[in-house]
Amino acid sequence: MVRQTPERKGAIEFFDQPLTDEGGIDFEIIEGFFFAYRDFISDPDAILERSGFGRAHHRVVHFVNREPGLTVADLLDTLKITKQSLARVLKQLIDSGYICQLAGPEDRRQRKLYPTRAGRELALALAEPQHQRIKRAFDGMSADDRRAITRFLTGMQNARDANRDERQ
Amino acid sequence: MVRQTPERKGAIEFFDQPLTDEGGIDFEIIEGFFFAYRDFISDPDAILERSGFGRAHHRVVHFVNREPGLTVADLLDTLKITKQSLARVLKQLIDSGYICQLAGPEDRRQRKLYPTRAGRELALALAEPQHQRIKRAFDGMSADDRRAITRFLTGMQNARDANRDERQ
């Protein structure tokens, strides 16, 4: 570990040397991840803005399309937000005709969520620029490289709940 | 492209089939990126909460440590936020003694930003769990795989401004 003596100017002690690899920390990856995610999310943001929606709507539309028939509880579990946070966003999507609710056939307390045609089209439109970006990033990469990236993205996540697909 | 006939129930038209790879879109990567980033950011979030700070403070502390002496304008450019958004966060960090400002030696209108000792320590503490997470994700990967990931993260970003390091 390199010891960096801080500068002094009057009474203030400060550091003028860049933090690079203190303790073997890979700041390049940390920053790369930040910038990559920010830019990744900016494309759909621009589309959403035109509909008066935000990121929260994006996530809901996405997961309802990915798993039609999921319940409100499922969605809360996936997004890790509170019921009240979801409520407003979900209501807007239902009122705007992107998502519809149906009472669960077995348990009628449940509200099963499905995309309408508009909802499916929106999900596709939002995914399209992200797909292009991924394609560009993958360009010229081997199958091994691509597998490594999938593995990396999985490895960066918290251990997913084992009983995620155990519900009914 | 597989055509999926939507279901009908009364007057409502909806889709009950999962959106999988419509148009070759890789939803696995899209979701993987979402979950990975969310979990990646959650570790420092927990630390920040104890100091009464948020993600905005994290970003500022990080970049000031990475490039001591950057100006307010540089920071705005890096973070892509507005001056007003930065102002409050920066003020809190200065008032709390994590960052100090010095007038630019050549251009005295500039406020050059430096981390104090506390600021450097905070940046390291915040990076530590992220470092551990990256290490875990990299575990058992070849040097080639790791390079692919760096390349991927770079490829996912918008083209950076060519004259980013041209300013004195």
Added chain:
DNA sequence: AAAATTATGTCAATAACGCTGACGTATTTT
């Protein structure tokens, strides 16, 4: 030297998105 531009700071209003707590209602389980 005067005027224009630049770097920064600040005030005020607004919005998106998350939170907590509390309560109501329909439905299912015990």
Added chain:
DNA sequence: AAAATACGTCAGCGTTATTGACATAATTTT
């Protein structure tokens, strides 16, 4: 019949971002 569950909703709050407008100091241009 009572308890638990799934969901909806009301009310209030905090953080982070936004825009617009204006002020100040320092530098550059004319």
